[in-house]
Amino acid sequence: MTKPQKQGKLRLARDKGELRPAPSIVLVEPQLGENIGAVARAMLNFGMSDLVIVNPRDGWPNEKAVAMASGASLVLDRARLAPTTAEALGAFHHVLAMTARPRESLLPVLTPREAAEAMKLRTDRGERCAILLGPERTGLANDDVNRASGVISIPVNPAFASLNVAQAAVVIAYEWAIADGAAPAPADLVSAAPATREQFEGFIEHLFGSLADARYFYPEERRPVLERKIKTAFARASLTDGEVRTLRGVIKSLVQGRPED
Amino acid sequence: MTKPQKQGKLRLARDKGELRPAPSIVLVEPQLGENIGAVARAMLNFGMSDLVIVNPRDGWPNEKAVAMASGASLVLDRARLAPTTAEALGAFHHVLAMTARPRESLLPVLTPREAAEAMKLRTDRGERCAILLGPERTGLANDDVNRASGVISIPVNPAFASLNVAQAAVVIAYEWAIADGAAPAPADLVSAAPATREQFEGFIEHLFGSLADARYFYPEERRPVLERKIKTAFARASLTDGEVRTLRGVIKSLVQGRPED
Numbered sequence: 001m002t003k004p005q006k007q008g009k010l011r012l013a014r015d016k017g018e019l020r021p022a023p024s025i026v027l028v029e030p031q032l033g034e035n036i037g038a039v040a041r042a043m044l045n046f047g048m049s050d051l052v053i054v055n056p057r058d059g060w061p062n063e064k065a066v067a068m069a070s071g072a073s074l075v076l077d078r079a080r081l082a083p084t085t086a087e088a089l090g091a092f093h094h095v096l097a098m099t100a101r102p103r104e105s106l107l108p109v110l111t112p113r114e115a116a117e118a119m120k121l122r123t124d125r126g127e128r129c130a131i132l133l134g135p136e137r138t139g140l141a142n143d144d145v146n147r148a149s150g151v152i153s154i155p156v157n158p159a160f161a162s163l164n165v166a167q168a169a170v171v172i173a174y175e176w177a178i179a180d181g182a183a184p185a186p187a188d189l190v191s192a193a194p195a196t197r198e199q200f201e202g203f204i205e206h207l208f209g210s211l212a213d214a215r216y217f218y219p220e221e222r223r224p225v226l227e228r229k230i231k232t233a234f235a236r237a238s239l240t241d242g243e244v245r246t247l248r249g250v251i252k253s254l255v256q257g258r259p260e261d
Numbered sequence: 262m263t264k265p266q267k268q269g270k271l272r273l274a275r276d277k278g279e280l281r282p283a284p285s286i287v288l289v290e291p292q293l294g295e296n297i298g299a300v301a302r303a304m305l306n307f308g309m310s311d312l313v314i315v316n317p318r319d320g321w322p323n324e325k326a327v328a329m330a331s332g333a334s335l336v337l338d339r340a341r342l343a344p345t346t347a348e349a350l351g352a353f354h355h356v357l358a359m360t361a362r363p364r365e366s367l368l369p370v371l372t373p374r375e376a377a378e379a380m381k382l383r384t385d386r387g388e389r390c391a392i393l394l395g396p397e398r399t400g401l402a403n404d405d406v407n408r409a410s411g412v413i414s415i416p417v418n419p420a421f422a423s424l425n426v427a428q429a430a431v432v433i434a435y436e437w438a439i440a441d442g443a444a445p446a447p448a449d450l451v452s453a454a455p456a457t458r459e460q461f462e463g464f465i466e467h468l469f470g471s472l473a474d475a476r477y478f479y480p481e482e483r484r485p486v487l488e489r490k491i492k493t494a495f496a497r498a499s500l501t502d503g504e505v506r507t508l509r510g511v512i513k514s515l516v517q518g519r520p521e522d
Contacts, residue, residue, distance in 0.1 A: 045421055045424055046417065108499075157280075160335075162332055167303055167306070167427075170432060171435050211515065214515055214517060215514075216510070226507070229503070229507050230508070230511065232504075233501075237494050237495065237498035242490070243490065246490055246491060249477070250472065250491065254472065255518065256475065259476055
């Protein structure tokens with residue numbers, strides 16, 4: 001399927017600068033450079049270019065990634081590194097996690113097509129979207145899945161559900177390209193600015209801190225389960241910036257209680 | 262995205278024998294064993310299992326193909342070899358060629374989605390369909406494209422149209438799975454029971470009551486706006502029964518504060 005004219009056209013794309021706005025891909029602890037390169041290639045094939053890499057096993061840059069990217073070095077050259085998933089996601093408004101295990105989470109489960117359409121609506125109104133992909137062997141850890149506000153599940157053959165990370169990227173990038181080619185979002189869907197992940201995490205920390213002060217997490221063994229349960233419920237709401245501020249006021253008020261008259 | 266239980270499930274699939282009827286993939290003169298393996302993997306992921314290989318450069322069987330297939334050896338074990346494209350296609354009723362150069366042909370050009378839907382109709386009435394994929398470097402020769410009755414063109418970024426043969430296979434296999442309807446609807450996967458309206462309103466009343474006690478709604482004129490804002494944020498989360506109970510515990514804990522030591 002390789003096209004002889006790709007060099008000339010790629011140069012044109014560089015000269016023209018940025019591609020259209022599109023979701024970013026965040027690769028969490030990828031193991032094989034070849035997979036990073038194949039993801040980069042799939043991204044550029046379908047009009048995506050912003051790649052964030054969390055703590056790659058074999059360091060960065062990676063020669064095998066470049067070899068596999070096969071001309072999509074544009075994506076690798078611009079790729080950003082992050083030490084943790086939390087830092088990688090800080091500036092995004094909307095995060096969807098790709099996982100083959102939707103049953104473990106209470107987050108809404110979207111098909112790649114539904115996810116691409118939802119991200120198209122959000123991207124068109126200026127929100128920054130990220131798709132979170134996990135390490136090859138283990139997939140995303142539960143803690144990372146729970147940083148997302150939804151899960152993308154690819155409808156695979158249940159008898160052979162092992163999907164390579166680059167193949168998963170092909171599917172979502174392909175659906176993005178189709179959704180991006182569709183009509184722009186109707187104006188009536190425009191709503192209030194969503195909270196960034198950083199604002200959301202700040203709210204969650206505030207809540208958990210107040211609950212810890214109130215000895216809510218007693219006995220301590222219950223804490224991880226309770227934290228995940230509470231965070232998931234709020235994540236699903238896709239809170240706006242203003243809602244996060246209101247809810248922080250709610251926590252403060254409940255903690256302070258009735259003022260002295 | 263790897264599943265720990267795949268071995269057991271794969272064995273089950275073998276025991277049950279054939280998968281549902283699906284199109285075949287015909288790889289013409291593939292060069293890299295890795296690509297053959299990746300195509301096999303993508304096929305089995307999406308419920309396809311019949312692979313025909315025309316004159317592979319490095320002979321057959323190919324160890325690199327097996328390594329890359331990552332458990333999809335079922336497909337490689339059953340793969341059939343053919344000396345020429347003409348012989349490979351002899352028994353099929355309907356052949357579509359994947360190419361990035363639809364303009365060179367007078368054949369009808371289909372998107373992967375249209376192609377999958379067309380093949381589903383034909384497969385359901387007992388016709389045998391094949392998807393023809395060319396060698397990595399050059400793509401399909403014109404003579405081979407013209408053995409097909411239509412061309413499948415993947416909507417790629419025109420500035421970077423170089424699509425790996427295995428990535429092209431992922432796209433068409435994925436669309437096949439959707440057209441075939443084999444995958445469960447993601448909505449079926451959301452398992453936890455949602456809260457009834459009564460449970461939800463009870464939670465909201467509990468929260469508003471506690472906030473009123475804490476003089477959160479002061480001055481009183483702000484109350485309707487604040488109530489609506491808070492309720493909307495929680496409504497959007499579509500809380501489950503269990504989450505409502507957890508959040509009531511959260512309110513109670515914050516109101517009570519740190520127990521006397």
